[in-house]
Amino acid sequence: MGVLTVGKVLRFDEVRGYGFIAPETGDEDVFMHANDLVGEKYLYQEGSVVEFFLEMGDKGPKASNIRLVHQSTSHQLPRGGLAARSAAPAAGDGEVSPADEFAQELTEALLDSVGSLTGDQIKRVRACVLELAREHGWVAS
Structure with missing residues (x-):
């Protein structure tokens, strides 16, 4: 190496x-x-x-x-929660949906806080939390 x-x-x-x-x-x-x-x-x-x-x-x-390399401040929610954040345009293909942005931030937060989770465990937790967020209207699809 x-x-x-x-x-x-x-x-x-x-x-x-x-x-x-x-x-x-x-x-x-x-x-x-x-x-x-x-x-x-x-x-x-x-x-x-x-x-x-x-x-x-x-x-x-x-x-x-x-x-x-994760900075701990990158996972703090803006005032008003996720709904207050506007989606950043993605390179070449329109906009990133709030749900996709939330899923990415959630993945990074899980990797930062619980390094022992497997990729499959992170995907299952992420799917569950994303569904909960959608049901409560915290994030739009």
């Missing part, structure tokens, strides 16, 4: 499965591939802070074992 490094995702194309990370050291951008992600692809978006092992690939610097 290479050197543990921190950086920000410059861009990541979920469909193609690759992107680039700008290391905080200011060195050359690092190639990232979906096969090296720890977690679901949709969580890795432009500006996400990640830690990874920096290795030299055939074509230059390459990241492996890429993990999101």
